[in-house]
Amino acid sequence: MAVFVCAGCGVVLTAPVAQVALPVHARQRYGHALLPALMEPGTYAIDPEPSGPPWRPWSEIGADEAAARGVFAPVHSLSFGAPGAIVVAPGDIRGTVLIPERCDGYCMGLDGRDGPNLACAQCGRAVATRIDDCTYWQAVWLDPDAVRRVPADDPARRTVDWEALAGERQGTPPVEASGVWSPRWEAAVGAALAHLLAASAGMPVAVPDGLVADTFARALEALLPPGPPAKTVALAGPGLSAPDPAASIALVPRHPQTGKAWRPSGTVDSVPLAADVWLHLAFHQDQLTVPVTGGMPDGVLRDDPLPLRPRELFRPDSRVFLDTLARLPAVDQPWLRRIYEHVKDAPYARPF
Known part of the structure; x- marks a missing residue:
C-alpha cells in the first residue's frame, strides 16, 4: 500500500492505495451520460505512456520517431508530456482544492482541457486533474512530476493468484x-x-x-x-x-x-x-x-x-x-x- 504526497510540501494527497493494472477502458469515451469511477476505491494505476500537452501532430513526428515510441500506424497526434500519470478514484483524493480558472468542460463537468485543475491545499502547487464530465470515466490523474509515492502503514494487499x-x-x-x-x-x-x-x-x-x-x-x-x-x-x-x-x-x-x-x-x-x-x-x-416440484423445461x-x-x-x-x-x-x-x-x-x- 502507498500514499501519494505533494512533491512541494509533502502533504498527503491520497488515501492508502494499492497498485493494479491500468484498466483497458481508461481512455475510453462513451456516450453523453455521466459514467462511474474508473478505479475501484483503494486502488491506483500508472499510465506508462506520456499524457497531456504538448501534443505533436503525426506530420511532425514521422514513422520512425513514432515507432520508437511504440506507435506503428498513423495517429492524429501524440502526447509529449510526462509519462507515468497516476490515476485514482475521486473519493481517494485528500488535501486538494480546485483551481477555478482551469475548471472548463464540455457539458456536465470537468474534462481537463486546461491542464491540472487540482492544487495542493497547503502550498498551492498544481498536482492533479479531476475528470468528471460526460463521456469520461470519473477519475483523478495525479501529475507524476508533482507528487511522490511513499509507503503507507496499511498492510500490503495480496496479489490474487x-x-x-x-x-x-x-x-x-x-x-x-x-x-x-x-x-x-x-x-x-x-x-x-x-x-x-x-x-x-x-x-x-x-x-x-x-x-x-x-x-x-x-x-x-x-x-x-x-x-x-x-x-x-x-x-x-x-x-x-x-x-x-x-x-x-x-x-x-x-x-x-x-x-x-x-x-x-x-x-x-x-x-x-x-x-x-x-x-x-x-x-x-x-x-x-x-x-416447487419438477424441473424447468x-x-x-x-x-x-x-x-x-x-x-x-x-x-x-x-x-x-x-x-x-x-x-x-x-x-x-x-x-x-x-x-x-x-x-x-x-x-x-x-x-x-
Whole structure:
C-alpha cells in the first residue's frame, strides 16, 4: 500500500492505495451520460505512456520517431508530456482544492482541457486533474512530476493468484439494466479484437457459439475475408478444462492486478482479454427459476426477473480498437494496415 504526497510540501494527497493494472477502458469515451469511477476505491494505476500537452501532430513526428515510441500506424497526434500519470478514484483524493480558472468542460463537468485543475491545499502547487464530465470515466490523474509515492502503514494487499481469481467466478455483466451493452465490454472486446486480428494472419476465424460469437463474430466477419475458417478460437484459462487441441488461438484473461496475461500451454497464439469480461464468458450461466416440484423445461428462461437482453447488436469500441492496433507491430503488414485505415476513416461503420 502507498500514499501519494505533494512533491512541494509533502502533504498527503491520497488515501492508502494499492497498485493494479491500468484498466483497458481508461481512455475510453462513451456516450453523453455521466459514467462511474474508473478505479475501484483503494486502488491506483500508472499510465506508462506520456499524457497531456504538448501534443505533436503525426506530420511532425514521422514513422520512425513514432515507432520508437511504440506507435506503428498513423495517429492524429501524440502526447509529449510526462509519462507515468497516476490515476485514482475521486473519493481517494485528500488535501486538494480546485483551481477555478482551469475548471472548463464540455457539458456536465470537468474534462481537463486546461491542464491540472487540482492544487495542493497547503502550498498551492498544481498536482492533479479531476475528470468528471460526460463521456469520461470519473477519475483523478495525479501529475507524476508533482507528487511522490511513499509507503503507507496499511498492510500490503495480496496479489490474487489465478486459481483464486477463477474461483470467484465473478465478472462484469455484458448488458446493463437499461438494455445497452456495457461500455466496459465494448472497450475490452475492442482491445482484444485488435490482438485477435493480428493472430488471425488475415485468414477467416471461427469463434465459439454463444456470447463469444455475439461479441466477436460480427466484427471478424466484417474485417476478415470470407471463406471456411482457417483458424479457431477457444477460451482458455484457470478453472477451465484444456481447450480443443484443434484451436489455434486462445482467448485468455489479463490479470486485473498485474496486467499480465494467463499463458496457455503449447504454441497456440494467445489473445488477452480483461479479466472481468473473460470471467463472465468462461463461467456465466443463466440462472433458471426452479418450480416447487419438477424441473424447468429445456429452453425455458426464468421470468422473475427476466434475464437482461441487449436492445441492439454488439459493437466493439472503435477508438480502443484503433488505439490498440496502432501499438501492435503487426499493423505494418499491408493487410492489417488496410483494416486499420478503413476503420480509421469510418469508425462508426459496421461492425462498429
